[in-house]
Amino acid sequence: MLQRPDVEPQERTPAAPRLRKLDSFPGSLAARTYQSLREAILHLAYRPGELLRKGDICAELGVSRSPVSEAIARLAAEGLVDVVPQAGTFVARFSMAEIREGAFLREAIELAAIEMIAPAITEEQLVQLRRNIRVQEALVEDADFAGFYKLDAEMHAMILSFTGYRKLGQVAESAWLHVNRARQQVLPVPGRVAATLEEHQAILVALEARDPDRAREELRWHLRQLMTFLVPLERERPDLFDPD
Amino acid sequence: MLQRPDVEPQERTPAAPRLRKLDSFPGSLAARTYQSLREAILHLAYRPGELLRKGDICAELGVSRSPVSEAIARLAAEGLVDVVPQAGTFVARFSMAEIREGAFLREAIELAAIEMIAPAITEEQLVQLRRNIRVQEALVEDADFAGFYKLDAEMHAMILSFTGYRKLGQVAESAWLHVNRARQQVLPVPGRVAATLEEHQAILVALEARDPDRAREELRWHLRQLMTFLVPLERERPDLFDPD
DNA sequence: CCTTTGTAACATGTTAGCATGTTAGTGTGG
DNA sequence: CCACACTAACATGCTAACATGTTACAAAGG
Numbered sequence A, B: 001m002l003q004r005p006d007v008e009p010q011e012r013t014p015a016a017p018r019l020r021k022l023d024s025f026p027g028s029l030a031a032r033t034y035q036s037l038r039e040a041i042l043h044l045a046y047r048p049g050e051l052l053r054k055g056d057i058c059a060e061l062g063v064s065r066s067p068v069s070e071a072i073a074r075l076a077a078e079g080l081v082d083v084v085p086q087a088g089t090f091v092a093r094f095s096m097a098e099i100r101e102g103a104f105l106r107e108a109i110e111l112a113a114i115e116m117i118a119p120a121i122t123e124e125q126l127v128q129l130r131r132n133i134r135v136q137e138a139l140v141e142d143a144d145f146a147g148f149y150k151l152d153a154e155m156h157a158m159i160l161s162f163t164g165y166r167k168l169g170q171v172a173e174s175a176w177l178h179v180n181r182a183r184q185q186v187l188p189v190p191g192r193v194a195a196t197l198e199e200h201q202a203i204l205v206a207l208e209a210r211d212p213d214r215a216r217e218e219l220r221w222h223l224r225q226l227m228t229f230l231v232p233l234e235r236e237r238p239d240l241f242d243p244d
Numbered sequence C: 001c002c003t004t005t006g007t008a009a010c011a012t013g014t015t016a017g018c019a020t021g022t023t024a025g026t027g028t029g030g
Numbered sequence D: 001c002c003a004c005a006c007t008a009a010c011a012t013g014c015t016a017a018c019a020t021g022t023t024a025c026a027a028a029g030g
Helices: A027-043 A054-061 A067-076 A096-120 A125-140 A146-161 A170-181 A192-206 A213-238 B029-043 B052-060 B065-077 B096-120 B123-141 B143-159 B166-184 B192-208 B212-236
Strands: A081-084 A089-090 B081-084 B089-090
Touching: A027 A054, A027 A067, A027 A146, A027 B065, A027 B143, A054 A067, A067 A081, A067 A213, A096 A146, A096 A170, A096 A213, A096 B096, A096 B166, A125 A146, A125 A192, A146 A170, A146 A192, A146 B166, A146 B212, A170 A213, A170 B081, A170 B096, A170 B166, A192 A213, B029 B052, B029 B166, B052 B065, B096 B166, B096 B192, B123 B192, B143 B166, B143 B192, B166 B212, B192 B212
Parallel strands: none
Antiparallel strands: A081 A089, B081 B089
């Protein structure tokens, strides 16, 4: 059993359940197992670098090893776990290279999407965006940061959905996975949420003007702010990062 | 056993081997199986819509059902196969929607990449591109179309690699999967290869000028040409397509 | 005390067989 | 002839157990 020398010893605690029960999800056992594990990893229920024992997952979810192996293979393909054959499976640690790459991809996708939709955005679509921003404003007043991030994500997803490309949201989310996982480790920065809201408002204004160039620039500026907060994380928490 | 009513009956021929042997690949049996199957699907060794029996794959590769199931799960997550639980697993047919979306994604990624590298492209990188185009020129003279497409793909991969983002080539390739599978069904169009070469040369000129806007426009034009040839394919070969 | 070797514990990989659901074909009844 | 029910064949899903490789720890030797 592998112990990574730069990680604290991992005790076999009688684990508090960390995986949502499978009856919460649709599909085959393997598919359900994948969804439950993925969710837990994305929400940092497992620490980056932590050992994931297939046996423990089987016990917690009440399934045998095959569906768990299938699920792990998919998560490995997504870069969310690292499988060391015959030795251990670890929750992937953050990687600044992957974070940068994910941010690049998401930016490429979102800028292309907003450029595509801006010239011909419908009044209906603008109404939806305005509503979302109205809710964001209320959440900022209430200092409800979790709620705000949810609406933030919804706004981005909405813009992608306006392209009519069905999988684009998924692809962008996949690109954002590693960034988003790390983001949860960054303490809230005073003023950042208010600034984010202003950036969203500027994007809306550009879309209302149906100006693709303006929209691109405002969105690009907005997307690039998060990286400025993630970069110090590697210094503060090297244990969570792969040595790139 | 599922028979799709719009597909010809599928006979159980003693199959000519269609999968590359597993000793060609590294890693676990499951990973090797995945690679061999993926390659076969991408090269259209299996017809879109064709039934893939896990049992036949097990027999051909000489492995049991678990590694095959893992491999199929990964391919399903990539959209290369459709699994109908308890009934059958089918090679994914082309989908014009997925093709369009793949082309959009690839364009977004490649345009972002070329915009990023153009201002500071090195002489060494330009040398590599010039070499590639020199070989392309020779292949066009020799009417070696397969060779030409290989150099075409290498040129695109090269540009992506200049970003320094390690997975970008993979991600762009994933986006291009469905497009590329369909492309193989399009007969060579007279003059298209020569036109492609000219487009490549125009991209190189823009990069030599370190002009990101010009490079973007030349690359965008180039990438959009292929779609003009793919659109009629759906009319000519509806059997290969999902009804989107 | 340090190094090397051997072994047990640990974890994943894979196989063989049972469980479950789907589909096609056949037979029976109206 | 057509519709329905039943059954066998087909295909995948999953489990239990064996196979294989890794790692940590203990013991022996220098």
